[in-house]
Amino acid sequence: MDSASLLQFLISGLTVGSTYGLTALGFTIIFNTTGIINFAQGEFVMLGGMLSVFFMRIAGLDEASAIVLAVAAVTLAGALIERFTIRPVKDASIINLIIITIGVSIFIRGLAMLAWGKDTFALPPFSGDAPIALFGAVVMPQSIWVLAISLLILSGLKAFFSGTIYGKGMLACAQDKKAAYLVGISVERMVLLSFMISGLVGAVGGAILAPITLTSFDVGVILGLKGFAACILGGLGNPFGAAAGGLILGVLESFGAGLLSSAYKDAFAFIILLLLLFVRPSGLFGTREAKRV
Amino acid sequence: MKLKGLVLALAMAFLVSACSTEPESVKIGAVLSATGPASFLGEPEKNTMQMLQEEINAKGGVLGKKLEIVIYDDETDVNKCVLAAKKLLDKDGVVAVAGPSVSGNTLAIIKFFEEAKIPLVSCAASEKIVTPVNAWVFNTPQLDRHAVTRIMLDAKAKGLNNIAIITVSNGFGQSGRAVLQELLPPNGFNLVADEVYGPKDTDMTAQLTKIKAAGADAIICWGTNPGPAVVARNRVQLGIDTPLYMSHGVASKKFIELAGPAAEGIMLPAGRLIVADQIPDDNPQKPLLLSYAKAYTEKYNAPVSTFGGHGWDSIKLIVEAINMGKSAKPADIRDNLEKIKGFVGTGGVFNYSPENHNGLDENAFVMVVIKDGDWKIMD
Incomplete structure (x- = not known):
C-alpha cells in the first residue's frame, strides 16, 4: 500500500470521524448538566440537515439563511423537548429520563418521515466540489469546512463551560442538583439551556455534514449510535474526549476498510472500542469516577 | 304444522339453489x-x-x-x-x-x-x-443474473476485463455479489477487488482507494439509494476515471438527483419502462x-x-x-x-x-x- 493511499484513508477517516465527533459533542453537553444520555441527539443532527434542505427548496432561501433558520428551529425544538417531555417528570430517575429521550427520538423520526417522506436529500457543498490535491491524496473543500467548524464549536464550548457563569452553573448542576439549587443556580433554566445548546450543536453538525453524507429521515439512528460510541471512547462528559473519540473511531473504520476488509469495518472499529474499555473503563480521556461512601 | 313444513322446504330449496349458483x-x-x-x-x-x-x-x-x-x-x-x-x-x-x-x-x-x-x-x-x-x-x-449478463456483454464489447465490485451489505447487495462472483470468472473476467459497504455508510473513499490501487478496468457497484450515489460522488472526488457500472437498483431519477454531476457517464442496465419514449417503434413493448x-x-x-x-x-x-x-x-x-x-x-x-x-x-x-x-x- 503506497503512502498516497494511506494518506487518503486518514483523510477519509477524519471526515467521517468528524461527523461522529459532532454528534458526540451534543451528548456531552446534556450529560454534563443532567446526567442524561440524550438518545434524541442523532435526531437533532437529522433535523439540522433536513430543515436546511426544506428551507432551501420549499421556502426558496439561499443556503446560508436556510442553515441559520434550520439551526434556530432545532434550538427551539431542543427547548420544547425539555419543556414538554423532561421537565414534567424531572423527579424521575435518570434511567426513566433516558428512556423518554428514546421515545422522543422515535417520535421525531416518525414526524420527519411523514413530513418529508423516506427519500434521501442532498445539500450543495458550501464552496464547490472541486477536490484539492494533497501529496497524491484528495481533500474535499467541504471536509475542511466540517473540520474547521467542529474545531470552532469545540473551542467555543470549552470557553463556555470553563469561562462563563452559565457554563459553570451547568457543570454544577451535573455535580449535585440540590447543592446547585442551594447556592442559587436555577437548575431548571440550566437544563433548558443544555437542551438548547445541544440542539444547536447537533443542527450545525447536520447542516454542514449534509453535503457530504446526504440526509434522510433516518440518518439520526446510526449517527446517534456512532456518536455515543465516540463519547464512550473519549470518556463520557469530556467535550474534547468526545470530539477526539469521534475522529479516532472514523480513522479506525477507514483503515479497517482499506487495509483489512471493508465487509468488517464496523466490527473492526467496535472490537477496538471493546478492548479499550476492558483496559480503561472510563474511556481514553475520562476521569475515573470516585465513589463517595 | 303443514304450513311450517312447507316454509321449511321452500327455505331449504332456496338455500340449495343459492349454493349451486356459480360465483359471479x-x-x-x-x-x-x-x-x-x-x-x-x-x-x-x-x-x-x-x-x-x-x-x-x-x-x-x-x-x-x-x-x-x-x-x-x-x-x-x-x-x-x-x-x-x-x-x-x-x-x-x-x-x-x-x-x-x-x-x-x-x-x-x-x-x-x-x-x-x-x-x-x-x-x-x-x-x-x-x-x-x-x-x-x-x-x-428481472433477475440479478439478467442484469449482470447485460453488463458483462457491454464490458466484453469494450474490452474491459479486470473488474472491481463494490456491493452493499444488505439482501439486495449480497445476492448481487453472489451472482457477480459466480458469473464473472467463468466468462473471462478477472475479479481484482471485492469491496463491501454498509447500507447507511456515508463515505466509500477507503474502498475506492483500494480499488484504484488494484488496477481495475471497470467498477461494478450493486446497491440501492443512497449508497451508490455516494460511490459515484467519491469516485469523481478521488479523480478515478475507470468506467462505473451500476445495478438496476438505481434506475430512478432520485439517483441522478443525489449523485448530481457525478452521475454523468455512469452506465446501468434498466427495464425499458423508464426509457419508453426512446426505444425503437418496432419494439413490441413500446x-x-x-x-x-x-x-x-x-x-x-x-x-x-x-x-x-x-x-x-x-x-x-x-x-x-x-x-x-x-x-x-x-x-x-x-x-x-x-x-x-x-x-x-x-x-x-x-x-x-x-x-x-x-x-x-x-x-x-x-x-x-x-x-x-x-x-x-x-x-
Missing part, C-alpha cells in the same frame, strides 16, 4: 407492502392493480365475470404477510395470488401455496423464489409501456415506476392464463401459466415453462448511460 366474480388475491419500509414497491403495485381491476372490468371482466382483486397490506412485516396469505387461501377463496412485494415475505409463504394448490405470482426479484422451481410459484421482475405510464400518471398524479410494472405483469399474467384455458380453477391457471409464451409485459417478454418460472432473460434490460441528467439508451 373471479377472485384474485394480492399481498403487498403498501406501507412500511418497502412501500416504494408496494404502493405503486397496489395502485396499478386497482387501476387494472377497473380497466379489465370496464372491458367485460374475465370469462364474462367481474374481476375482483382482494388486496391486503402486509406493512412489510413477514408475520402480517403470512397471516394475510392464510386469510386469502382459507377465507377469501381466491383462485390465484399476486405479490408479495419483497423477497423475504415471498419465501415465507411459498409452502402454504404448495399445500393449498393455489398459484402464486410474486412481484419480488430474488432468484431463490424460482430456483429450484416450485410448481406453484412464479415471479415477474405501445404498452407508453399507455401504462400515461394511465398511471393521469390517475395517481405520480411518476410511473418499474415496481408498479411488476404488479401489472403479475395480474395480467394470471388473467392471461385464465383466458387461455377458459377456466378459473387454480390447477388450470397453474398449468396455463407454464404455457405462456411471448407475453408482452412491462418487465419484458415472458416465456414461462415448467423449468423456468421467471420467464425473462437479459433482453429484458437495455443498457443506458446517464447523460445531461437523463438516461440515454446505449447502442
Whole structure:
C-alpha cells in the first residue's frame, strides 16, 4: 500500500470521524448538566440537515439563511423537548429520563418521515466540489469546512463551560442538583439551556455534514449510535474526549476498510472500542469516577 | 304444522339453489407492502392493480365475470404477510395470488401455496423464489443474473476485463455479489477487488482507494439509494476515471438527483419502462409501456415506476392464463401459466415453462448511460 493511499484513508477517516465527533459533542453537553444520555441527539443532527434542505427548496432561501433558520428551529425544538417531555417528570430517575429521550427520538423520526417522506436529500457543498490535491491524496473543500467548524464549536464550548457563569452553573448542576439549587443556580433554566445548546450543536453538525453524507429521515439512528460510541471512547462528559473519540473511531473504520476488509469495518472499529474499555473503563480521556461512601 | 313444513322446504330449496349458483366474480388475491419500509414497491403495485381491476372490468371482466382483486397490506412485516396469505387461501377463496412485494415475505409463504394448490405470482426479484422451481410459484421482475449478463456483454464489447465490485451489505447487495462472483470468472473476467459497504455508510473513499490501487478496468457497484450515489460522488472526488457500472437498483431519477454531476457517464442496465419514449417503434413493448405510464400518471398524479410494472405483469399474467384455458380453477391457471409464451409485459417478454418460472432473460434490460441528467439508451 503506497503512502498516497494511506494518506487518503486518514483523510477519509477524519471526515467521517468528524461527523461522529459532532454528534458526540451534543451528548456531552446534556450529560454534563443532567446526567442524561440524550438518545434524541442523532435526531437533532437529522433535523439540522433536513430543515436546511426544506428551507432551501420549499421556502426558496439561499443556503446560508436556510442553515441559520434550520439551526434556530432545532434550538427551539431542543427547548420544547425539555419543556414538554423532561421537565414534567424531572423527579424521575435518570434511567426513566433516558428512556423518554428514546421515545422522543422515535417520535421525531416518525414526524420527519411523514413530513418529508423516506427519500434521501442532498445539500450543495458550501464552496464547490472541486477536490484539492494533497501529496497524491484528495481533500474535499467541504471536509475542511466540517473540520474547521467542529474545531470552532469545540473551542467555543470549552470557553463556555470553563469561562462563563452559565457554563459553570451547568457543570454544577451535573455535580449535585440540590447543592446547585442551594447556592442559587436555577437548575431548571440550566437544563433548558443544555437542551438548547445541544440542539444547536447537533443542527450545525447536520447542516454542514449534509453535503457530504446526504440526509434522510433516518440518518439520526446510526449517527446517534456512532456518536455515543465516540463519547464512550473519549470518556463520557469530556467535550474534547468526545470530539477526539469521534475522529479516532472514523480513522479506525477507514483503515479497517482499506487495509483489512471493508465487509468488517464496523466490527473492526467496535472490537477496538471493546478492548479499550476492558483496559480503561472510563474511556481514553475520562476521569475515573470516585465513589463517595 | 303443514304450513311450517312447507316454509321449511321452500327455505331449504332456496338455500340449495343459492349454493349451486356459480360465483359471479373471479377472485384474485394480492399481498403487498403498501406501507412500511418497502412501500416504494408496494404502493405503486397496489395502485396499478386497482387501476387494472377497473380497466379489465370496464372491458367485460374475465370469462364474462367481474374481476375482483382482494388486496391486503402486509406493512412489510413477514408475520402480517403470512397471516394475510392464510386469510386469502382459507377465507377469501381466491383462485390465484399476486405479490408479495419483497423477497423475504415471498419465501415465507411459498409452502402454504404448495399445500393449498393455489398459484402464486410474486412481484419480488430474488432468484431463490424460482430456483429450484416450485410448481406453484412464479415471479415477474428481472433477475440479478439478467442484469449482470447485460453488463458483462457491454464490458466484453469494450474490452474491459479486470473488474472491481463494490456491493452493499444488505439482501439486495449480497445476492448481487453472489451472482457477480459466480458469473464473472467463468466468462473471462478477472475479479481484482471485492469491496463491501454498509447500507447507511456515508463515505466509500477507503474502498475506492483500494480499488484504484488494484488496477481495475471497470467498477461494478450493486446497491440501492443512497449508497451508490455516494460511490459515484467519491469516485469523481478521488479523480478515478475507470468506467462505473451500476445495478438496476438505481434506475430512478432520485439517483441522478443525489449523485448530481457525478452521475454523468455512469452506465446501468434498466427495464425499458423508464426509457419508453426512446426505444425503437418496432419494439413490441413500446405501445404498452407508453399507455401504462400515461394511465398511471393521469390517475395517481405520480411518476410511473418499474415496481408498479411488476404488479401489472403479475395480474395480467394470471388473467392471461385464465383466458387461455377458459377456466378459473387454480390447477388450470397453474398449468396455463407454464404455457405462456411471448407475453408482452412491462418487465419484458415472458416465456414461462415448467423449468423456468421467471420467464425473462437479459433482453429484458437495455443498457443506458446517464447523460445531461437523463438516461440515454446505449447502442
